[in-house]
Amino acid sequence: MHLLPKKLRQKLELRRLEKEKNQDLIDAQAIDISGVKTLCLALGPYRNLTTLSASLLFLHPHCQVLNHGGARMLGDPRLDFLLDYEKETLDNFLRYAIAISTKGKRGKAGGSIVHSHAFDEKHKLGKLYRQHFGDALVKEDIRCLFWKESLRTSLHIRNNSIDLDALFAREPRLRFLLPVRNPLDCAISNLRTGHARLFDLGKNPDTERVLEAILDEIHWVKGLQEKHPERFFYFLENDFTAEHARKLAQFLLLTPDPAWISVVQEAFDIDRHYDYPQSLLARYRNMVEKKFSAWPDLRQQLLLFSSQ
Numbered sequence: 001m002h003l004l005p006k007k008l009r010q011k012l013e014l015r016r017l018e019k020e021k022n023q024d025l026i027d028a029q030a031i032d033i034s035g036v037k038t039l040c041l042a043l044g045p046y047r048n049l050t051t052l053s054a055s056l057l058f059l060h061p062h063c064q065v066l067n068h069g070g071a072r073m074l075g076d077p078r079l080d081f082l083l084d085y086e087k088e089t090l091d092n093f094l095r096y097a098i099a100i101s102t103k104g105k106r107g108k109a110g111g112s113i114v115h116s117h118a119f120d121e122k123h124k125l126g127k128l129y130r131q132h133f134g135d136a137l138v139k140e141d142i143r144c145l146f147w148k149e150s151l152r153t154s155l156h157i158r159n160n161s162i163d164l165d166a167l168f169a170r171e172p173r174l175r176f177l178l179p180v181r182n183p184l185d186c187a188i189s190n191l192r193t194g195h196a197r198l199f200d201l202g203k204n205p206d207t208e209r210v211l212e213a214i215l216d217e218i219h220w221v222k223g224l225q226e227k228h229p230e231r232f233f234y235f236l237e238n239d240f241t242a243e244h245a246r247k248l249a250q251f252l253l254l255t256p257d258p259a260w261i262s263v264v265q266e267a268f269d270i271d272r273h274y275d276y277p278q279s280l281l282a283r284y285r286n287m288v289e290k291k292f293s294a295w296p297d298l299r300q301q302l303l304l305f306s307s308q
Contacts, residue, residue, distance in 0.1 A: 021072060028095035036094055037143050037253040040175040042150035044217045046198070047189035049179035049237060049270075054113050054148040055125045056245075056264045062143040062254055065113040066101040070149040073097075074156050082153075082162050085170060097145055102137045112137050113148065125267050144252045146177070151198050154217060164224065168231055175252060178221040178234040181270075182305045184284060187211040188274050208283055215302075219291050222298060236301050237270055281306045 004012070042050045051067075058065040073079040073093065081090035103111050114129070114137065147153075157164070167174065187210040190196040196205055199213040218234075225232035233251045235244045245264045249256035276284075285306050292299035 017072075024099050025078065025092070025096055028092075028099035031095040031098050033091060033094045033098070033142075035141060035143055036145060037173060038145075038175050039090065039094060039173050040144060040146045040177050040252055041153050042146070042148050042178070043154045043176050043221050044150050044178045044180070045186055045190060045214050046151050046195040047181070047193060048150065048186050048214075049181045050148050050150045051113075052268070052270075053177065053179045054146055055129075056267060057144075057146045057248075057252075058113050059125070059129060059263050059267065060144075060249070060254055060257075060260050062139060062141055063146060063252070064098055064101055064139050064142045064144070065146045065148065066097045067111060067113040067148050069097070069100060069111070069147075070152040070156075072100075074149075074152065081171075082156060082167070083160055085167055087171070090171060090173070094145055097147060098138065098142065101145075128263055128267055144254055146252075151195070151217075154220070155198070158220075164228070164231075168228060174231065176221070176224070176232050177248075178218065178225075178232070180218060180234060180236040180302075182237055182273060183211060183214045183218070183302065184276055184280070184305060185273055186214050190214070207280060211280075211284060212287055215287055215291055218302075222292075222295060226295075238304055239301055240268060 042053070044050070054065045054067065057063045073096070075083070077084060077089075079089065079093045079096055081093055101112055156162070187196075187207055190199075190210055191205075191207060196210045196213075199205070199210065201209050201213060221232060221234060225234060230251075233248060235248070242261050242265055245261045246256040249260070285303060288299055288302045288306075292302060
């Protein structure tokens, strides 16, 4: 296979993936989704606690999680309920997402969240999950599906001018979640991993431009949350308590089981922080002061990141 020209290999791989997808769509029709009360999509930048958040939700006995897979679904009229909403399309998405959430591999192709870095041996999540669910990759009673494909979803909504008001009027199950990592750490991580290119800031954006793009994402979701508090939920890395976990479960119409909340608190493990020059910290504080002046509580929480 490796002796074939690159373009031919790519064409054959695309053909194979499409064939696999079509079979998954057929197989997924047998999945019962009658118990699913909520579908929650991640928003915001990558490298922003989305994997940790998805993993914590996967520890809930009634939450199924799909990791990535946006390239398979966004733009496909059979599955993209955001672009052209019909209840049948969202139902197809749910069935297909559950089907592929039981397999896959690490990376953007998507699949089970257990293939993500959060379940590496150095982290607690894998051990905690096995203690509660063994090797099972799908929950017996799924009441919520969480899809971790944050920035691609945000861009898809904005680039296609999707009318969320109209969507909410027709679809009661839909929710959105924004975790907020220290924006300074998030900016550096996006630059180091190459995810910053998705912000479309040019070939070599500096840290300040990426940082501002991240703050703009938070601002956008906060504005939506003000308008639709029952549809948008966010939490900050420096302010995630047992009460936030309880409210998150209720937001997703999941039982805020004390045992799950306790496990979530144990598993909420944040990577180390970076060091920053005073000039960048000053610029960050200035951007936060201006962008979040309408929301003093959030502004203050964001400012705390510059003093840690």
